[in-house]
Amino acid sequence: MSICFNEATDVFQLDAGQSSYVMKLVGGYLMHLYYGKRLDGRDHSYMLRLAPRGSFSPNPDPQNPIWSLDAAPLEYPSYGTSDLRSPAYHVQFADGSTASELKFVSHRIVDGKPRLEGLPQVYCESGGEAQSLEIVLRDEYRPLEVILTYTAFDAMNAIVRSSKIVNKGNDPIRIKKASSASVDYVSGRYEEIHLQGSWARERHIERAPLTHGIKMIESRRGHSSHDLNPFFALVSPETTEDFGDAYGYSLIYSGNFKGSMGLDQYGSTRAMIGISDFDFEWLLAPGEAFQTPEAVLVYSNEGLGGMSRTYHRLYRTRLCRGVWRDKRRPVLVNNWEATYFDFNEDKLVELAKQAKELGIEMLVMDDGWFGQRNDDRCSLGDWFVNRGKLPGGLEGLAARVKEQGLKFGIWFEPEMISRNSRLFEQHPDWCVHVKNRRQSEGRSQLVLDMSRKDVCDYILETLTGILKSAPIDYVKWDFNRSLTEMGSALLPPERQREFAHRFVLGTYSVMEALTSRFPEVLFEGCSGGGGRFDPGILYYMPQIWTSDDTDAVERLKIQYGTSLAYPFSTMGAHVAAVPNHQCGRVTAISTRGHAAMTGAFGYELDLGKLSEEEKTQVRQQVAQYHQWERLISQGDLYRLQDPFKGNTAAWMFVSSDKKEALVFYYQVLSVPNPEMPELKLKGLDEKAVYTASDGGTYSGAQLMGFGLHVPYMPYDFSSYVWHLKA
Numbered sequence: 086m087s088i089c090f091n092e093a094t095d096v097f098q099l100d101a102g103q104s105s106y107v108m109k110l111v112g113g114y115l116m117h118l119y120y121g122k123r124l125d126g127r128d129h130s131y132m133l134r135l136a137p138r139g140s141f142s143p144n145p146d147p148q149n150p151i152w153s154l155d156a157a158p159l160e161y162p163s164y165g166t167s168d169l170r171s172p173a174y175h176v177q178f179a180d181g182s183t184a185s186e187l188k189f190v191s192h193r194i195v196d197g198k199p200r201l202e203g204l205p206q207v208y209c210e211s212g213g214e215a216q217s218l219e220i221v222l223r224d225e226y227r228p229l230e231v232i233l234t235y236t237a238f239d240a241m242n243a244i245v246r247s248s249k250i251v252n253k254g255n256d257p258i259r260i261k262k263a264s265s266a267s268v269d270y271v272s273g274r275y276e277e278i279h280l281q282g283s284w285a286r287e288r289h290i291e292r293a294p295l296t297h298g299i300k301m302i303e304s305r306r307g308h309s310s311h312d313l314n315p316f317f318a319l320v321s322p323e324t325t326e327d328f329g330d331a332y333g334y335s336l337i338y339s340g341n342f343k344g345s346m347g348l349d350q351y352g353s354t355r356a357m358i359g360i361s362d363f364d365f366e367w368l369l370a371p372g373e374a375f376q377t378p379e380a381v382l383v384y385s386n387e388g389l390g391g392m393s394r395t396y397h398r399l400y401r402t403r404l405c406r407g408v409w410r411d412k413r414r415p416v417l418v419n420n421w422e423a424t425y426f427d428f429n430e431d432k433l434v435e436l437a438k439q440a441k442e443l444g445i446e447m448l449v450m451d452d453g454w455f456g457q458r459n460d461d462r463c464s465l466g467d468w469f470v471n472r473g474k475l476p477g478g479l480e481g482l483a484a485r486v487k488e489q490g491l492k493f494g495i496w497f498e499p500e501m502i503s504r505n506s507r508l509f510e511q512h513p514d515w516c517v518h519v520k521n522r523r524q525s526e527g528r529s530q531l532v533l534d535m536s537r538k539d540v541c542d543y544i545l546e547t548l549t550g551i552l553k554s555a556p557i558d559y560v561k562w563d564f565n566r567s568l569t570e571m572g573s574a575l576l577p578p579e580r581q582r583e584f585a586h587r588f589v590l591g592t593y594s595v596m597e598a599l600t601s602r603f604p605e606v607l608f609e610g611c612s613g614g615g616g617r618f619d620p621g622i623l624y625y626m627p628q629i630w631t632s633d634d635t636d637a638v639e640r641l642k643i644q645y646g647t648s649l650a651y652p653f654s655t656m657g658a659h660v661a662a663v664p665n666h667q668c669g670r671v672t673a674i675s676t677r678g679h680a681a682m683t684g685a686f687g688y689e690l691d692l693g694k695l696s697e698e699e700k701t702q703v704r705q706q707v708a709q710y711h712q713w714e715r716l717i718s719q720g721d722l723y724r725l726q727d728p729f730k731g732n733t734a735a736w737m738f739v740s741s742d743k744k745e746a747l748v749f750y751y752q753v754l755s756v757p758n759p760e761m762p763e764l765k766l767k768g769l770d771e772k773a774v775y776t777a778s779d780g781g782t783y784s785g786a787q788l789m790g791f792g793l794h795v796p797y798m799p800y801d802f803s804s805y806v807w808h809l810k811a
């Protein structure tokens with residue numbers, strides 16, 4: 086049993102893999118007792134210590150001055166009724182009041198995991214994999230109910246949480262904040278880790294101690310964003326890659342989000358994650374419910390590595406869906422950095438021919454095949470073929486590509502509209518805008534109002550028509566600007582602040598319908614690279630273009646950082662031309678191959694410009710990828726050397742039976758007459774004897790105790806790979 090409620094002690098205990106999560110009812114309040122390493126089944130009530138805190142932390146019960154909600158660990162904290170820290174939710178009732186408080190009503194434990202409507206979510210394949218707990222809480226003074234849902238996975242250290250706010254009365258309730266999860270840690274000092282970046286420099290790792298006050302990571306951009314990812318971790322100061330406590334918080338959501346954490350005056354840490362409450366409101370009519378997105382909490386006492394491996398397994402096998410979840414993805418060539426907008430049918434067929442000779446399996450036609458699009462200033466929304474470029478239409482091109490023996494993929498940017506487009510002429514009010522205010526442009530484009538059903542229907546039917554018109558095997562779904570002047574022509578004034586969330590729900594509805602209509606098509610998410618690299622997208626599309634930065638050295642940091650929460654199998658990664666188009670760096674094709682090969686692998690350059698020697702290497706890379714793909718996409722990841730801390734990076738993949746491993750090592754700058762450190766491995770079977778591709782034979786104990794000799798590499802930007810077999 087992963088979840089139990091002890092009626093004698095009023096304690097809920099959720100056991101997920103090697104972790105436990107414990108709550109207790111006290112005076113009707115749901116208190117948080119513990120989250121961490123797995124506990125036994127004893128009574129844990131002693132963990133709750135309530136102390137008198139003085140008049141500035143008022144007490145809810147005048148007869149019982151010894152404790153205050155302001156100092157109590159609360160499971161879903163309220164606002165205004167004596168807990169004066171950050172609340173998990175914030176509502177305004179019809180009389181204008183905002184004070185609220187929740188008391189326990191009932192609970193229910195079920196096998197498996199209840200489905201959420203209209204939102205991406207983690208799922209179970211059988212009832213035995215997990216149990217779920219629903220706890221109903223109610224405000225005693227106002228008609229408000231909150232249902233907290235928890236799913237504990239039996240064999241994974243993961244707890245999935247969400248909340249549902251229900252209006253049980255006859256007047257509307259205005260929701261001003263609705264977090265998915267909140268956790269109070271009464272003791273312990275933590276550091277916080279999150280992923281920050283920018284376009285072409287996504288998901289770099291930052292770590293800093295928490296202090297008093299609140300630290301926040303947030304997106305107000307309408308998408309999860311390049312600059313902060315909907316993920317953070319709390320770790321003990323001594324936590325490393327391999328040791329110590331790590332608590333991950335990840336939100337399955339692609340829009341405005343907020344993670345907050347900090348110490349209160351009594352040294353407790355409150356951590357919270359959910360939809361951003363900035364510029365958010367939701368009018369809840371009588372009888373209606375508001376469902377928050379899911380937050381996935383992962384605990385590890387094996388440091389950050391253990392936390393990441395749980396996220397990888399969960400997201401790879403119980404968030405990603407469809408036939409491509411487990412299938413080997415085709416090695417592709419994308420024409421974007423090869424041609425940009427300057428292509429036609431013959432050029433693409435020529436690229437396909439060259440690709441075929443090198444063993445590449447799919448041609449992806451990127452931006453520029455529709456409307457009058459010869460640059461990025463027009464035609465988004467005009468999803469009809471540019472016959473000047475593609476005289477045979479999509480069907481003709483697809484047929485010629487397939488004649489070469491390749492699969493065929495295509496690019497869309499469904500949520501966008503160019504001012505210079507037929508669609509804009511016909512429907513100027515379909516874009517996101519605020520009446521009588523300037524419409525800011527990004528890349529000369531506006532955003533379609535995905536909160537409108539008519540717009541979503543139009544996009545869905547248009548894309549459906551295109552996917553039916555030709556044998557298309559793959560879709561790259563792009564999204565190239567942040568939202569501004571957020572509002573919808575159809576929403577009444579009192580609902581305008583619902584727009585950002587409605588936009589995401591509309592987008593999800595189109596993604597859900599389209600991916601269900603075309604289950605065989607492989608979808609790849611993209612947002613100017615990694616501007617929407619989040620678990621929400623992974624529910625619909627099993628891979629995402631990681632970054633527009635294709636430089637192998639920049640990718641070390643980007644992919645290493647991304648791997649804190651996301652498996653390598655979800656990271657689109659391509660070998661591109663040199664000098665690199667984003668940063669001008671020149672790297673060897675072998676290094677570019679080794680950096681890209683640990684993701685969803687492909688090429689993005691004019692293959693015709695490769696030398697014979699480079700072509701030979703490409704053929705070898707493709708063959709190697711085929712040989713290693715299962716291990717890379719399904720093996721356990723161990724990060725060995727951190728590119729944020731030094732001149733090298735290394736990571737390895739180990740098969741679940743520990744009989745096979747692949748080790749990738751990258752050196753940034755070459756050092757003359759260098760130190761000769763060993764590369765210590767992880768995750769192997771100590772007793773097994775491994776034969777390595779460098780010709781050596783080593784025991785697991787030797788490899789993990791002493792390590793591999795790193796060869797001397799007298800060149801900048803070099804790499805080396807070992808393949809180990811027991």
Ligand code: DGJ
Pocket residue numbers: 421451452496563565611612613614630632633
């Ligand atoms: C941004 C993407 O990240 C690129 O890979 C490419 O598809 C361009 N958009 C096309 O406009």
